[in-house]
Amino acid sequence: MSYDNNNIFAKILRNEIPCEKIYEDEYVLSFYDVNPQKKIHALVIPKGKYVNLDDFTSKATSDEIVGLIKGINIIAKKLNISSDIGKGYRTIANVSEHGGQEVPHLHFHIFGGEKVGKIVE
Numbered sequence: 676m677s678y679d680n681n682n683i684f685a686k687i688l689r690n691e692i693p694c695e696k697i698y699e700d701e702y703v704l705s706f707y708d709v710n711p712q713k714k715i716h717a718l719v720i721p722k723g724k725y726v727n728l729d730d731f732t733s734k735a736t737s738d739e740i741v742g743l744i745k746g747i748n749i750i751a752k753k754l755n756i757s758s759d760i761g762k763g764y765r766t767i768a769n770v771s772e773h774g775g776q777e778v779p780h781l782h783f784h785i786f787g788g789e790k791v792g793k794i795v796e
């Protein structure tokens with residue numbers, strides 16, 4: 676699985692394109708989706724070059740995997756939608772063609788701030 680260094684999220688990671696940043700650490704960057712589908716629509720991406728969840732799962736280090744999963748929780752807390760301080764959220768990762776993935780850098784969507792609705796159309 677080859678990684679396209681010119682995908683839009685790679686450019687955001689290199690600061691070549693701006694984003695509305697929510698959180699950043701050693702493992703993840705999180706920013707608001709440019710085309711929000713819910714009141715809150717954030718994206719969380721690993722800093723490493725991974726095309727999708729399968730690529731990540733097979734190649735990422737344990738620290739990167741833990742960093743990404745923990746990152747989702749940190750960001751949900753920051754947005755006040757985690758289940759301990761808020762009303763919850765949905766996180767999804769679209770994978771490749773049938774999953775409807777448009778940007779070929781692994782990303783989790785975080786939807787919240789209102790009832791998210793049915794899981795699939």
Ligand code: DGP
Nearest residue numbers: 683694707708709710769775776777778
């Ligand atoms: P997906 O279909 O899962 O690959 O979702 C890609 C998402 O990325 C989509 O909801 C729109 C968002 N997106 C695309 N380009 C940009 C961008 O330049 N900036 C931001 N913030 N989001 C983007």
